[in-house]
Amino acid sequence: MPREMFVREVRELQDEMLALGSMAEKAIARAVEALTTRHVMTARQVIGDDDLLDEKRTQIERQALLLIATQQPVASDLRTIAAVMTVATELERIGDYAEGIAKICIDIAGEPALPPITIIPRMADRARDMLDRSLEAFIGRDVEAAKRIWNEDDHIDALYDQVYHELLAFMISDPATINRATRLLWASHNLERIADRVTNICESTVFMVLGQIDVIKTPELAR
């Protein structure tokens, strides 16, 4: 097997995955920015750009399948390609969550803002940071970092709980806010789901390096 060519093609595949990662990250940032500034134009762009993420993911999948078909990779080579395919799917889904936030922005742009909206950008920053570092851990084959990031999901969950309770208080005290508050809850739920997807990326890293599935979920390793 022309190993040199294979190594190059796997590297290119990972580069494409990173490109998709940065597209997803940007989509989160812009969607949340649109939501907080109620900038409908930006939201529309995020929605339009989601097609690009879908295309990129399809391209990665096609490239990965071609590599499997032509090079018949095994062992760590196979695990790497399988992991890239999984991560690409996760990134594409993250893009969908960002698109969802952009749609919420359009839905409630005409209504006055609610204070919990200040926590949402914090959640988004945190999720983006986790996403960024999870891809770094993937490229660096850093199992320890992947496990650390996996555990950070709790912080996002805690922020989500905070948003949830604050929005609930608003809805109880002033039913006129129910429409806005419910949608903001959805938006923050999307961010919470994005962090969950990041944990899946971390699991893919562990699988790629160690060849073990679900190892990260065992309590002694997760803590």
Added chain:
Amino acid sequence: MGPAGSGGSMSDTLGRADSGPVAAPQQATPEHEADHVVEVRRLSLWYGEVQALTDVSMGFPRNKVTALIGPSGCGKSSLLRTINRMNELIPGVRTEGEVLLNDVDVYGKNVDSVEVRRRVGMVFQKPNPFPRSIRENILYGAKINGYRGDYDELIERSLKQAAIWDEVKSNLKRSGLALSGGQQQRLCIARAVAISPEVLLMDEPASALDPISTVKIEDLMRELVTNYTIIVVTHNLQQAARVSDYTGFMLSDEETKGQLVEFGATNDIFTAPKDKRTEDYITGRFG
């Protein structure tokens, strides 16, 4: 049936197929597979002064396909040939350790090598039918081994088991050499199963065949394994991945000739091998 040794009939001497597994600590044993037809214990082999196997221990599970892989000169064919004592046909060969067939050492004093080779059939890289009719090819070994049953029945059953019956049944008097390469190899497999062995050794059985014939041999191996234990040496890693239940990776390096580096379930070896040398070999980094 070959001449019996002093300890009674040869079948008794070599152990029965239903005799229980032997606990063999320290040997490479696939997990959850305790029932081994063949067990190799601390086996070393020399061709004259040249060592070809070093301290190999492994068990071959019953009714499973075990593949032996490794670069040229790693000792996999030598290991295969110790199992039916084919190596002793080469002058100057010396072995140490044990090869147990149903718990009895095939190199034991009272064991007849002809009987061992009846119990452990072999299929070679190049198809080697006798220059006789298809019928004679099947009956030859059976007659030598004193088969007393219905010849026609034996021929049909053997050829069917080797998935070649439909292609040759119309003219069994045709010479075995008139068949295509792939058909010849299946005829050789039919000849091997005609004498009811327990183990089938296959040394690169498809390497001289075209892709279609290769697929037929691979399919056949999966069918045969319900009745036999198959040990196959192959250079084709994808073939090992496709047909085998267990895989042993062998290697010769400067210090150690013909060592067993890793042995385990094929699924594990090809997705997450434990030893870096196995990983490097199967991913094409060397060999």
